[in-house]
Amino acid sequence: SQQGEEDPQALSIQEGENATMNCSYKTSINNLQWYRQNSGRGLVHLILIRSNEREKHSGRLRVTLDTSKKSSSLLITASRAADTASYFCATEKNFGNEKLTFGTGTRLTIIP
Amino acid sequence: DAMVIQNPRYQVTQFGKPVTLSCSQTLNHNVMYWYQQKSSQAPKLLFHYYDKDFNNEADTPDNFQSRRPNTSFCFLDIRSPGLGDAAMYLCATSKIAGEKQYFGPGTRLTVT
Numbered sequence: 001s002q003q004g005e006e007d008p009q010a011l012s013i014q015e016g017e018n019a020t021m022n023c024s025y026k027t028s029i030n031n032l033q034w035y036r037q038n039s040g041r042g043l044v045h046l047i048l049i050r051s052n053e054r055e056k057h058s059g060r061l062r063v064t065l066d067t068s069k070k071s072s073s074l075l076i077t078a079s080r081a082a083d084t085a086s087y088f089c090a091t092e093k094n095f096g097n098e099k100l101t102f103g104t105g106t107r108l109t110i111i112p
Numbered sequence: 113d114a115m116v117i118q119n120p121r122y123q124v125t126q127f128g129k130p131v132t133l134s135c136s137q138t139l140n141h142n143v144m145y146w147y148q149q150k151s152s153q154a155p156k157l158l159f160h161y162y163d164k165d166f167n168n169e170a171d172t173p174d175n176f177q178s179r180r181p182n183t184s185f186c187f188l189d190i191r192s193p194g195l196g197d198a199a200m201y202l203c204a205t206s207k208i209a210g211e212k213q214y215f216g217p218g219t220r221l222t223v224t
Contacts, residue, residue, distance in 0.1 A: 004154075030210060031210070031211070033212065033213075035213075035215075040200075040218075040220070041217055041218065042116075042118075042202055042204075042215035042216050042217045042218050043155065043202065043204075043213075043215040044215070045212045045213060045214070045215075048211065048212055088154060088155070092210040092211075098143075098162075098209030098210035099145070099157055099160060099167075099209070099210065100157070100210065100213065101157070102154040102155050102156075103154060104153075104154050105152075105153075105154055107152075
């Protein structure tokens with residue numbers, strides 16, 4: 001069953017602008033991860049945030065986690081054309097048999 | 113470079129003709145996963161192995177089977193492919209279950 005819902009489903013912005021994507025989930029989690037997928041390719045892990053963490057940074061990426069609202073956001077600053085991809089959140093549920101459930105994804109297009 | 117390799121990248125099979133997809137890894141990870149991803153959808157977990165322990169998702173059709181003869185290799189067998197099985201099949205590994213996953217490039221399966 002779908003654990004995560006992402007918002008928006010699609011996002012187009014100008015190169016250099018910031019992009020924000022949101023993920024909501026339904027049950028308590030151990031961690032939440034963000035992945036990027038270029039068209040027709042495999043997924044690439046971006047960042048993992050644990051349930052006891054509130055914010056994490058990696059380069060131009062900033063992830064926040066609000067467990068009280070069961071939501072997370074991914075911010076990409078100073079976007080580049082190469083950031084064009086689909087972005088998925090994935091959650092590892094508490095007592096979830098150590099597997100990930102992926103959200104519906106956000107299709108990000110960076111306009112040069 | 114350590115990686116996850118999937119062969120073939122593109123596979124065409126006929127309706128009802130058995131097909132096997134393969135995955136190998138040089139990461140020496142204990143956990144291996146098979147996902148099915150249809151166009152514009154989230155990856156859906158079919159099954160995973162923790163070492164040799166096989167874990168089947170409740171909604172994975174019986175038509176899908178898997179083998180893991182050793183740590184490095186994992187196979188996905190589709191016994192009688194239907195048109196609805198056309199999808200991208202993604203293999204992934206992780207060192208620790210529920211943590212960061214490393215994905216292969218995927219095999220695009222077409223059923224004619």
